[in-house]
Amino acid sequence: MRCTLHLNRPATAYCAACGSFYCQPCLTLCADERNYCNFCRRKLDKKAKGDVGAARDDRLAVRLAVRMRSGKTLEGTTYNLDPSRSGFDFIRHGRGHDEEMHIDFSKVNYVAILEPLDSSRRTARGEYQPKGSEIVVTFNDGEKLDGYTLKHYSDQEARFSVIPRDPRDSRMSVLVERSAVAAMQLGRIAKAQELRKLVSNPIRRLILHFYWKHPSAVITVDDLALRLERTTGAVERELGVFLEEGLVRRVGEQSTRQLKFSTPSDPVVRDTVAMMGREIEMLYFRKKTAAPKPGRTGYIGPQPR
Numbered sequence: 001m002r003c004t005l006h007l008n009r010p011a012t013a014y015c016a017a018c019g020s021f022y023c024q025p026c027l028t029l030c031a032d033e034r035n036y037c038n039f040c041r042r043k044l045d046k047k048a049k050g051d052v053g054a055a056r057d058d059r060l061a062v063r064l065a066v067r068m069r070s071g072k073t074l075e076g077t078t079y080n081l082d083p084s085r086s087g088f089d090f091i092r093h094g095r096g097h098d099e100e101m102h103i104d105f106s107k108v109n110y111v112a113i114l115e116p117l118d119s120s121r122r123t124a125r126g127e128y129q130p131k132g133s134e135i136v137v138t139f140n141d142g143e144k145l146d147g148y149t150l151k152h153y154s155d156q157e158a159r160f161s162v163i164p165r166d167p168r169d170s171r172m173s174v175l176v177e178r179s180a181v182a183a184m185q186l187g188r189i190a191k192a193q194e195l196r197k198l199v200s201n202p203i204r205r206l207i208l209h210f211y212w213k214h215p216s217a218v219i220t221v222d223d224l225a226l227r228l229e230r231t232t233g234a235v236e237r238e239l240g241v242f243l244e245e246g247l248v249r250r251v252g253e254q255s256t257r258q259l260k261f262s263t264p265s266d267p268v269v270r271d272t273v274a275m276m277g278r279e280i281e282m283l284y285f286r287k288k289t290a291a292p293k294p295g296r297t298g299y300i301g302p303q304p305r
Protein backbone atom coordinates (compact mmCIF):
# COMPACT_ATOMS: atom_id res chain seq x y z
CA MET A 1 0.00 0.00 0.00
CA ARG A 2 1.33 3.44 -0.96
CA CYS A 3 1.05 6.89 0.59
CA THR A 4 -2.01 8.82 -0.61
CA LEU A 5 0.14 11.82 -1.58
CA HIS A 6 3.45 10.12 -2.48
CA LEU A 7 2.88 7.01 -4.57
CA ASN A 8 6.61 6.23 -4.55
CA ARG A 9 6.61 5.82 -0.75
CA PRO A 10 5.13 2.96 1.29
CA ALA A 11 2.36 3.84 3.76
CA THR A 12 3.25 3.36 7.42
CA ALA A 13 -0.04 4.27 9.17
CA TYR A 14 -3.37 5.94 8.62
CA CYS A 15 -4.77 9.28 9.71
CA ALA A 16 -6.93 8.95 12.83
CA ALA A 17 -9.43 11.47 11.41
CA CYS A 18 -9.88 10.66 7.71
CA GLY A 19 -8.61 7.07 7.64
CA SER A 20 -6.38 7.55 4.58
CA PHE A 21 -2.95 5.92 4.54
CA TYR A 22 0.20 8.04 4.49
CA CYS A 23 3.97 7.76 4.75
CA GLN A 24 5.59 8.85 7.99
CA PRO A 25 6.54 12.43 6.88
CA CYS A 26 2.89 13.13 5.99
CA LEU A 27 1.66 12.34 9.50
CA THR A 28 1.95 14.33 12.72
CA LEU A 29 1.73 12.79 16.19
CA CYS A 30 -0.50 15.17 18.14
CA ALA A 31 -1.10 15.70 21.85
CA ASP A 32 -3.75 12.95 21.96
CA GLU A 33 -1.00 10.48 20.85
CA ARG A 34 -2.65 9.82 17.48
CA ASN A 35 -1.40 10.44 13.94
CA TYR A 36 -3.10 13.05 11.72
CA CYS A 37 -2.43 14.09 8.15
CA ASN A 38 -1.65 17.76 7.61
CA PHE A 39 -5.10 18.55 6.19
CA CYS A 40 -6.99 17.01 9.13
CA ARG A 41 -4.61 18.50 11.66
CA ARG A 42 -5.33 22.02 10.36
CA LYS A 43 -9.08 21.36 10.43
CA LEU A 44 -8.92 20.04 13.98
CA ASP A 45 -6.86 23.05 15.04
CA LYS A 46 -9.59 25.32 13.66
CA LYS A 47 -12.23 23.37 15.51
CA ALA A 48 -10.28 23.68 18.78
CA LYS A 49 -10.14 27.45 18.25
CA GLY A 50 -13.92 27.65 17.88
CA ASP A 51 -14.27 27.73 14.10
CA VAL A 52 -17.80 26.31 13.80
CA GLY A 53 -17.52 25.93 10.04
CA ALA A 54 -14.86 23.28 10.47
CA ALA A 55 -16.71 21.30 13.13
CA ARG A 56 -18.46 18.97 10.69
CA ASP A 57 -16.42 18.98 7.48
CA ASP A 58 -17.50 16.03 5.32
CA ARG A 59 -13.94 15.61 4.13
CA LEU A 60 -13.01 14.54 7.67
CA ALA A 61 -15.61 11.79 7.71
CA VAL A 62 -14.34 8.20 7.57
CA ARG A 63 -16.51 5.66 5.77
CA LEU A 64 -17.09 2.57 7.90
CA ALA A 65 -18.70 -0.84 7.67
CA VAL A 66 -19.38 -2.09 11.19
CA ARG A 67 -19.96 -5.82 11.57
CA MET A 68 -22.07 -6.32 14.69
CA ARG A 69 -22.03 -9.52 16.74
CA SER A 70 -25.74 -9.85 16.02
CA GLY A 71 -24.86 -10.49 12.37
CA LYS A 72 -25.89 -7.08 11.03
CA THR A 73 -23.55 -4.86 9.04
CA LEU A 74 -24.01 -1.12 9.51
CA GLU A 75 -22.64 1.37 7.00
CA GLY A 76 -21.99 5.00 7.78
CA THR A 77 -19.30 7.43 8.83
CA THR A 78 -17.40 8.61 11.87
CA TYR A 79 -15.28 11.63 12.67
CA ASN A 80 -13.20 9.98 15.34
CA LEU A 81 -12.23 6.31 15.54
CA ASP A 82 -9.84 5.65 18.42
CA PRO A 83 -8.98 1.95 19.05
CA SER A 84 -7.77 2.74 22.57
CA ARG A 85 -11.25 3.84 23.70
CA SER A 86 -14.23 1.65 24.61
CA GLY A 87 -16.33 2.81 21.64
CA PHE A 88 -16.90 5.46 18.99
CA ASP A 89 -19.58 7.82 17.68
CA PHE A 90 -21.15 6.58 14.47
CA ILE A 91 -23.51 8.14 11.91
CA ARG A 92 -25.53 5.40 10.26
CA HIS A 93 -26.68 6.23 6.75
CA GLY A 94 -30.20 5.00 6.16
CA ARG A 95 -32.95 5.55 3.65
CA GLY A 96 -33.93 9.19 3.78
CA HIS A 97 -32.26 10.01 7.10
CA ASP A 98 -29.09 9.54 9.13
CA GLU A 99 -29.01 8.13 12.65
CA GLU A 100 -26.34 9.15 15.13
CA MET A 101 -25.36 6.57 17.74
CA HIS A 102 -22.55 5.48 19.99
CA ILE A 103 -21.22 1.93 19.44
CA ASP A 104 -19.23 -0.01 22.01
CA PHE A 105 -16.41 -2.17 20.66
CA SER A 106 -17.70 -5.00 22.86
CA LYS A 107 -20.74 -5.30 20.54
CA VAL A 108 -18.83 -5.60 17.25
CA ASN A 109 -16.75 -8.21 15.44
CA TYR A 110 -14.82 -5.61 13.52
CA VAL A 111 -14.90 -2.08 12.17
CA ALA A 112 -13.79 -1.76 8.54
CA ILE A 113 -12.48 1.50 7.09
CA LEU A 114 -13.78 1.74 3.52
CA GLU A 115 -12.34 3.44 0.48
CA PRO A 116 -13.37 7.14 0.32
CA LEU A 117 -16.10 7.97 -2.16
CA ASP A 118 -14.04 10.96 -3.29
CA SER A 119 -11.77 9.54 -6.00
CA SER A 120 -9.12 12.20 -5.30
CA ARG A 121 -8.56 10.70 -1.82
CA ARG A 122 -8.42 7.06 -2.86
CA THR A 123 -5.21 5.23 -2.12
CA ALA A 124 -3.25 3.29 -4.70
CA ARG A 125 -3.36 -0.30 -3.50
CA GLY A 126 -1.72 -3.60 -4.30
CA GLU A 127 1.80 -2.21 -4.73
CA TYR A 128 2.95 -2.63 -1.15
CA GLN A 129 2.27 -5.21 1.52
CA PRO A 130 2.38 -4.15 5.18
CA LYS A 131 5.39 -5.41 7.10
CA GLY A 132 3.26 -7.07 9.74
CA SER A 133 2.37 -10.73 10.15
CA GLU A 134 0.33 -12.85 7.77
CA ILE A 135 -2.84 -13.77 9.61
CA VAL A 136 -6.16 -15.54 9.15
CA VAL A 137 -8.80 -14.49 11.69
CA THR A 138 -11.89 -16.63 12.32
CA PHE A 139 -14.70 -14.86 14.18
CA ASN A 140 -17.19 -16.49 16.52
CA ASP A 141 -19.87 -16.43 13.79
CA GLY A 142 -17.60 -18.32 11.36
CA GLU A 143 -16.58 -15.39 9.14
CA LYS A 144 -12.91 -15.37 8.14
CA LEU A 145 -10.57 -12.48 7.45
CA ASP A 146 -7.35 -13.16 5.55
CA GLY A 147 -4.63 -10.52 5.38
CA TYR A 148 -1.70 -8.85 7.10
CA THR A 149 -1.47 -7.04 10.41
CA LEU A 150 -0.70 -3.35 10.00
CA LYS A 151 2.30 -3.77 12.29
CA HIS A 152 3.96 -6.76 13.89
CA TYR A 153 1.30 -8.78 15.68
CA SER A 154 0.98 -8.48 19.45
CA ASP A 155 -1.49 -10.27 21.68
CA GLN A 156 -1.34 -7.48 24.26
CA GLU A 157 -3.80 -5.17 22.50
CA ALA A 158 -7.58 -5.35 22.88
CA ARG A 159 -7.98 -4.78 19.13
CA PHE A 160 -5.67 -4.80 16.14
CA SER A 161 -5.77 -3.74 12.48
CA VAL A 162 -5.64 -6.13 9.52
CA ILE A 163 -5.12 -5.15 5.87
CA PRO A 164 -7.15 -7.54 3.66
CA ARG A 165 -5.02 -9.69 1.35
CA ASP A 166 -7.24 -9.13 -1.71
CA PRO A 167 -6.37 -5.72 -3.26
CA ARG A 168 -9.89 -5.58 -4.73
CA ASP A 169 -11.42 -5.55 -1.25
CA SER A 170 -13.13 -2.20 -0.60
CA ARG A 171 -12.04 -2.44 3.05
CA MET A 172 -8.80 -0.52 3.37
CA SER A 173 -8.22 -1.65 6.93
CA VAL A 174 -10.18 -3.79 9.40
CA LEU A 175 -10.05 -3.08 13.12
CA VAL A 176 -10.59 -6.48 14.76
CA GLU A 177 -12.15 -6.79 18.21
CA ARG A 178 -10.11 -9.51 19.91
CA SER A 179 -12.95 -10.69 22.17
CA ALA A 180 -14.98 -11.59 19.03
CA VAL A 181 -12.25 -13.87 17.64
CA ALA A 182 -12.68 -17.64 17.83
CA ALA A 183 -9.30 -18.58 16.33
CA MET A 184 -6.26 -17.02 14.65
CA GLN A 185 -3.63 -18.57 12.43
CA LEU A 186 -0.40 -16.75 11.76
CA GLY A 187 1.46 -17.21 8.48
CA ARG A 188 4.52 -19.07 7.27
CA ILE A 189 7.09 -17.47 9.55
CA ALA A 190 5.15 -18.10 12.75
CA LYS A 191 4.32 -21.69 11.75
CA ALA A 192 7.95 -22.40 10.86
CA GLN A 193 9.04 -21.11 14.25
CA GLU A 194 6.46 -23.31 15.96
CA LEU A 195 7.76 -26.40 14.12
CA ARG A 196 11.17 -25.97 15.72
CA LYS A 197 9.72 -28.03 18.56
CA LEU A 198 10.30 -31.08 16.31
CA VAL A 199 14.06 -30.67 16.79
CA SER A 200 14.12 -29.30 20.33
CA ASN A 201 16.08 -32.25 21.76
CA PRO A 202 18.45 -34.97 20.43
CA ILE A 203 15.83 -37.75 20.24
CA ARG A 204 13.41 -35.58 18.29
CA ARG A 205 16.21 -34.66 15.90
CA LEU A 206 16.88 -38.37 15.37
CA ILE A 207 13.20 -39.08 14.69
CA LEU A 208 12.86 -36.16 12.28
CA HIS A 209 16.03 -37.11 10.39
CA PHE A 210 14.84 -40.72 10.06
CA TYR A 211 11.46 -39.42 8.86
CA TRP A 212 13.20 -37.16 6.31
CA LYS A 213 15.20 -40.13 4.99
CA HIS A 214 12.22 -42.51 4.99
CA PRO A 215 9.10 -40.34 4.36
CA SER A 216 6.80 -43.31 3.60
CA ALA A 217 8.10 -45.87 6.06
CA VAL A 218 5.92 -48.30 8.03
CA ILE A 219 7.72 -49.35 11.18
CA THR A 220 7.00 -50.37 14.76
CA VAL A 221 8.02 -48.22 17.69
CA ASP A 222 10.41 -50.96 18.85
CA ASP A 223 12.12 -51.18 15.45
CA LEU A 224 12.35 -47.41 15.23
CA ALA A 225 14.00 -47.26 18.66
CA LEU A 226 16.42 -49.98 17.57
CA ARG A 227 17.32 -48.08 14.38
CA LEU A 228 17.85 -44.88 16.36
CA GLU A 229 19.79 -46.73 19.09
CA ARG A 230 17.62 -45.27 21.80
CA THR A 231 15.29 -46.85 24.32
CA THR A 232 11.74 -47.62 23.28
CA GLY A 233 10.30 -45.56 26.13
CA ALA A 234 12.30 -42.47 25.16
CA VAL A 235 11.23 -42.70 21.51
CA GLU A 236 7.60 -43.33 22.45
CA ARG A 237 7.65 -40.27 24.69
CA GLU A 238 8.89 -37.94 21.94
CA LEU A 239 6.57 -39.19 19.20
CA GLY A 240 3.67 -37.07 20.46
CA VAL A 241 4.65 -33.88 18.61
CA PHE A 242 5.06 -35.83 15.34
CA LEU A 243 1.59 -37.34 15.78
CA GLU A 244 0.13 -33.87 16.45
CA GLU A 245 1.59 -32.44 13.23
CA GLY A 246 0.38 -35.39 11.15
CA LEU A 247 3.87 -36.58 10.20
CA VAL A 248 3.30 -39.94 11.87
CA ARG A 249 0.12 -41.91 12.49
CA ARG A 250 -0.59 -45.21 14.18
CA VAL A 251 -1.70 -48.04 11.93
CA GLY A 252 -4.59 -50.28 13.01
CA GLU A 253 -5.83 -50.25 16.58
CA GLN A 254 -5.08 -47.30 18.85
CA SER A 255 -2.87 -49.47 21.02
CA THR A 256 -0.81 -50.79 18.08
CA ARG A 257 2.89 -50.13 18.06
CA GLN A 258 3.10 -49.87 14.28
CA LEU A 259 3.65 -46.43 12.77
CA LYS A 260 3.05 -45.02 9.28
CA PHE A 261 4.99 -41.97 8.14
CA SER A 262 2.86 -39.54 6.11
CA THR A 263 3.62 -36.55 3.90
CA PRO A 264 1.99 -33.44 5.46
CA SER A 265 -0.67 -31.71 3.38
CA ASP A 266 0.33 -28.26 4.67
CA PRO A 267 3.08 -26.92 2.34
CA VAL A 268 4.53 -24.83 5.18
CA VAL A 269 5.01 -27.95 7.32
CA ARG A 270 6.36 -29.92 4.36
CA ASP A 271 8.92 -27.27 3.40
CA THR A 272 10.00 -26.62 6.98
CA VAL A 273 10.51 -30.33 7.75
CA ALA A 274 12.61 -30.71 4.59
CA MET A 275 14.70 -27.71 5.59
CA MET A 276 15.27 -29.05 9.11
CA GLY A 277 16.13 -32.50 7.73
CA ARG A 278 18.82 -31.01 5.50
CA GLU A 279 20.07 -28.94 8.42
CA ILE A 280 20.45 -32.02 10.63
CA GLU A 281 22.17 -33.89 7.78
CA MET A 282 24.70 -31.09 7.39
CA LEU A 283 25.38 -30.60 11.10
CA TYR A 284 25.51 -34.21 12.29
CA PHE A 285 26.10 -36.45 9.27
CA ARG A 286 28.69 -34.52 7.31
CA LYS A 287 31.50 -36.73 8.59
CA LYS A 288 30.76 -40.40 8.08
CA THR A 289 32.73 -43.11 9.81
CA ALA A 290 34.74 -45.41 7.58
CA ALA A 291 33.24 -48.51 9.20
CA PRO A 292 30.81 -49.17 12.04
CA LYS A 293 32.22 -50.06 15.42
CA PRO A 294 32.38 -53.79 16.18
CA GLY A 295 29.11 -55.03 17.56
CA ARG A 296 27.26 -51.86 16.59
CA THR A 297 24.89 -51.93 13.63
CA GLY A 298 21.91 -49.94 12.50
CA TYR A 299 21.13 -46.24 12.32
CA ILE A 300 23.81 -43.85 13.55
CA GLY A 301 22.35 -40.47 14.41
CA PRO A 302 23.31 -37.20 16.11
CA GLN A 303 24.49 -37.60 19.65
CA PRO A 304 23.31 -35.40 22.52
CA ARG A 305 25.40 -32.33 23.03
